[in-house]
Amino acid sequence: MKSAVVIGRIMATRKVESLTGVKLLLLRRTGWDGTPMKEVLVAADAVGAGAGEHVFFVEARDASIAVQTNPPIDAAIVGIIDGADFESGY
Amino acid sequence: MKSAVVIGRIMATRKVESLTGVKLLLLRRTGWDGTPMKEVLVAADAVGAGAGEHVFFVEARDASIAVQTNPPIDAAIVGIIDGADFESGY
Amino acid sequence: MKSAVVIGRIMATRKVESLTGVKLLLLRRTGWDGTPMKEVLVAADAVGAGAGEHVFFVEARDASIAVQTNPPIDAAIVGIIDGADFESGY
Amino acid sequence: MKSAVVIGRIMATRKVESLTGVKLLLLRRTGWDGTPMKEVLVAADAVGAGAGEHVFFVEARDASIAVQTNPPIDAAIVGIIDGADFESGY
Amino acid sequence: MKSAVVIGRIMATRKVESLTGVKLLLLRRTGWDGTPMKEVLVAADAVGAGAGEHVFFVEARDASIAVQTNPPIDAAIVGIIDGADFESGY
Numbered sequence: 268m269k270s271a272v273v274i275g276r277i278m279a280t281r282k283v284e285s286l287t288g289v290k291l292l293l294l295r296r297t298g299w300d301g302t303p304m305k306e307v308l309v310a311a312d313a314v315g316a317g318a319g320e321h322v323f324f325v326e327a328r329d330a331s332i333a334v335q336t337n338p339p340i341d342a343a344i345v346g347i348i349d350g351a352d353f354e355s356g357y
Numbered sequence: 358m359k360s361a362v363v364i365g366r367i368m369a370t371r372k373v374e375s376l377t378g379v380k381l382l383l384l385r386r387t388g389w390d391g392t393p394m395k396e397v398l399v400a401a402d403a404v405g406a407g408a409g410e411h412v413f414f415v416e417a418r419d420a421s422i423a424v425q426t427n428p429p430i431d432a433a434i435v436g437i438i439d440g441a442d443f444e445s446g447y
Numbered sequence: 448m449k450s451a452v453v454i455g456r457i458m459a460t461r462k463v464e465s466l467t468g469v470k471l472l473l474l475r476r477t478g479w480d481g482t483p484m485k486e487v488l489v490a491a492d493a494v495g496a497g498a499g500e501h502v503f504f505v506e507a508r509d510a511s512i513a514v515q516t517n518p519p520i521d522a523a524i525v526g527i528i529d530g531a532d533f534e535s536g537y
Numbered sequence: 538m539k540s541a542v543v544i545g546r547i548m549a550t551r552k553v554e555s556l557t558g559v560k561l562l563l564l565r566r567t568g569w570d571g572t573p574m575k576e577v578l579v580a581a582d583a584v585g586a587g588a589g590e591h592v593f594f595v596e597a598r599d600a601s602i603a604v605q606t607n608p609p610i611d612a613a614i615v616g617i618i619d620g621a622d623f624e625s626g627y
Numbered sequence: 628m629k630s631a632v633v634i635g636r637i638m639a640t641r642k643v644e645s646l647t648g649v650k651l652l653l654l655r656r657t658g659w660d661g662t663p664m665k666e667v668l669v670a671a672d673a674v675g676a677g678a679g680e681h682v683f684f685v686e687a688r689d690a691s692i693a694v695q696t697n698p699p700i701d702a703a704i705v706g707i708i709d710g711a712d713f714e715s716g717y
Contacts, residue, residue, distance in 0.1 A: 282436030318444040333519035339423035346462030354498040372616030408624040429603035513699035526642030534678040552706030588714040609693035
């Protein structure tokens with residue numbers, strides 16, 4: 268899993284049928300501590316994430332099983348991050 | 358998902374049978390705002406995209422489920438981009 | 448498979464249902480001899496690994512089959528490394 | 538899909554059973570206009586390609602579904618390229 | 628498929644159950660002509676490869692179908708290389 272912040276969304280009227288009703292969100296990759304990175308990608312939303320929320324997403328075939336219609340997607344948001352506990356000494 | 362612009366197509370007479378009737382389009386990767394990139398790839402067309410259209414595509418196994426014959430492909434166009442809404446402040 | 452050391456964990460209350468009860472651990476990549484690398488990632492835990500343990504994990508679709516609920520994950524810890532035998536002369 | 542030119546083949550007597558009878562070809566990656574690249578890989582042949590032919594291949598799980606025995610392969614040649622039409626102006 | 632030489636093995640007592648009895652070998656990547664590279668990885672053994680042998684392996688989901696218990700692995704040795712025939716002139 269990788270982490271990101273939601274920065275917008277994509278509008279698409281013509282698309283494959285199983286994508287109907289699937290929200291496509293623009294994400295900016297972040298470190299697990301929230302530090303923003305350069306990479307911007309689009310992922311399907313499986314948890315109801317909103318702009319500015321810190322989320323984690325899966326890529327490739329696993330993305331498809333996160334959404335009920337099993338649409339052809341290769342990235343999906345599967346959780347909202349509450350926080351990260353780094354153990355000291357490692 | 359990644360975004361691209363359609364720049365041409367590939368002709369192939371000898372191919373695996375499940376690719377019969379599948380349109381193979383040449384794409385140039387773009388940013389989500391439409392900025393063209395260097396990378397050129399070929400993807401199967403699942404939405405009837407034409408030259409110059411701004412599309413988004415999926416890669417790997419997900420590409421195969423976008424086309425009815427489930428052909429052995431690793432990239433498929435699954436939607437035409439109408440626009441992108443970037444939320445300010447993120 | 449790649450090797451890593453467990454350095455913490457991620458908390459997430461809102462997430463897809465099949466992730467309920469799945470421990471999400473922060474890993475730092477290491478060489479197979481234990482040398483730490485820069486990359487930090489999050490993987491589901493399928494073996495009960497704890498902080499500081501030297502583990503190996505799988506990526507992509509294979510991660511999902513390591514956990515009973517088949518959640519949408521793309522990295523899973525599948526073993527704890529006891530040691531590595533390097534044959535001399537290769 | 539990516540394009541390549543066939544530059545040779547691999548011999549292997551001891552292999553997993555589902556690879557029996559599967560031709561393993563050495564490919565040099567090319568651009569879609571035929572320009573040779575540095576990368577050399579091995580792919581299973583699903584179309585009867587010969588030395589010097591300009592082909593396109595799929596990678597990852599999709600490769601396996603291109604060959605009848607569904608062998609554990611991660612690259613397969615699925616078509617011979619007749620030509621590429623680049624639309625002007627994009 | 629990629630090529631490698633077997634340089635050792637990994638010991639792991641605590642692991643997911645489907646990995647019981649699966650030999651995990653340390654590989655050093657090589658070119659198809661046998662030239663050693665820097666990258667070292669671990670792959671499950673599906674052909675009974677030994678130290679010093681020149682092998683080829685598959686990655687991602689395809690690795691899993693090479694081993695009877697379908698364990699969560701993302702790399703598997705599927706053949707021993709006898710030799711490579713490079714066609715002259717390409």
